[in-house]
Amino acid sequence: MAAQPLLFTALQIAEVTLPNRIVISPMCQYSAEDGVVNDWHFAHLSSFAMGGAGLIFCEASAVSEEGRITHGDAGIWTAEQAAAWRRITDFISGQGAVPAIQIGHAGRKASMQRPWYGNGPLGEADTARGDLAWPILGPSDLAMDDGWLVPTAMDGDDISRVTRAFAEAAKRSLDAGFQALEIHGAHGYLIQSFLSPISNRRNDGYGGDRSGRMRLALEVTETVREAWPAELPLFFRVSSVDGIEGGWELDDSVVLARELKERGVDVIDCSSGGNSPQGATNAPGKRGPGFQVPYAAAIREQTGLMTQAVGLILSAEQAEDVLQSGAADLVAIGREALHDPFWPRHAAEALGCDPEFDGWPHQYGWWLTRRARALKTMGL
Ligand SMILES: Cc1cc2nc3c(=O)[nH]c(=O)nc-3n(C[C@H](O)[C@H](O)[C@H](O)COP(=O)(O)O)c2cc1C
Numbered sequence: 001m002a003a004q005p006l007l008f009t010a011l012q013i014a015e016v017t018l019p020n021r022i023v024i025s026p027m028c029q030y031s032a033e034d035g036v037v038n039d040w041h042f043a044h045l046s047s048f049a050m051g052g053a054g055l056i057f058c059e060a061s062a063v064s065e066e067g068r069i070t071h072g073d074a075g076i077w078t079a080e081q082a083a084a085w086r087r088i089t090d091f092i093s094g095q096g097a098v099p100a101i102q103i104g105h106a107g108r109k110a111s112m113q114r115p116w117y118g119n120g121p122l123g124e125a126d127t128a129r130g131d132l133a134w135p136i137l138g139p140s141d142l143a144m145d146d147g148w149l150v151p152t153a154m155d156g157d158d159i160s161r162v163t164r165a166f167a168e169a170a171k172r173s174l175d176a177g178f179q180a181l182e183i184h185g186a187h188g189y190l191i192q193s194f195l196s197p198i199s200n201r202r203n204d205g206y207g208g209d210r211s212g213r214m215r216l217a218l219e220v221t222e223t224v225r226e227a228w229p230a231e232l233p234l235f236f237r238v239s240s241v242d243g244i245e246g247g248w249e250l251d252d253s254v255v256l257a258r259e260l261k262e263r264g265v266d267v268i269d270c271s272s273g274g275n276s277p278q279g280a281t282n283a284p285g286k287r288g289p290g291f292q293v294p295y296a297a298a299i300r301e302q303t304g305l306m307t308q309a310v311g312l313i314l315s316a317e318q319a320e321d322v323l324q325s326g327a328a329d330l331v332a333i334g335r336e337a338l339h340d341p342f343w344p345r346h347a348a349e350a351l352g353c354d355p356e357f358d359g360w361p362h363q364y365g366w367w368l369t370r371r372a373r374a375l376k377t378m379g380l
Pocket of ligand 1: 026027029059060187271310312313333334335
């Protein structure tokens, strides 16, 4: 009998056991109202639980109102927002998957249009729609691009307030039923904008050399780790590289990951880019299947930390190769899951692990077994 694929082998992180190593990458839906998630989020995320992913990241949820990317972002800065997540986390857990949340602050990329309205800074058409721009924060008073809002360079009080907001958000995430939490430290949002010399031009203790630029990321992680139970996994998403000359590089990510490890981070989620107006999924440059996997491999090898690979991981075989090669401990899918929420179940089929549809929800599996038999009889 063929060996059990790694993709479908359980993995323990801290005290939580994932049933397999397929992760749904966090994906904003820009469809919340006042940060409160609704039926759309329930249907969207429930489909991934039915689809068999082991760990399901709910979208980047803002730790404060000004930290939203768009008016439609989910939030976790109020008890009402936390309560709205509960129905979703209960369903995910009920299907045997682990519900996870990504918490973040958009920094100088706050106050943007929802993607389908332009994906740029809010303008007149958005104002007419009722989506008004709001004042934004960043490490320095440097706009993302021409025509974008100029952030206010954060002072010490702003930094303490936002750091506390991350810790409060972590506590609320626990109340909401999440069992894993990720700090969003990537894609040009607040934490990454402090890390990168492209966006951080400060000359106080939160800027300057790499250790100054890392300080916010490390302080946020310390306070979140204190607020988030030790037995529950803590992930940190990095932009492994800015991909812009003079920007944050892979060596910097390795150094950061070592510091994060000392502060109790369990997994580094290895994305890249985003510190430019194009965003992380649209950034220019050559990309192909698994283009970010080498970052996960380097960080894993040089830090001994678990890593999560993400970005154009398309097939079951490719995902299995990523794990077999030792590049990562987990593979995350984003757009593939939008295209096929049942991607994990189909991957199991492709790798020959679930010929009798035993892993499927029984409401579906019972029928699919019979469908398979009927198709076989028909020679199809
Ligand atoms: C609709 C959508 C929303 C996204 N929202 C987030 C987010 O909330 N947080 C984040 O870190 N990345 C976000 N991303 C990036 C994905 O998590 C993922 O890293 C990226 O899509 C690459 O993986 P893929 O090639 O499998 O789609 C988003 C991507 C998409 C397509």
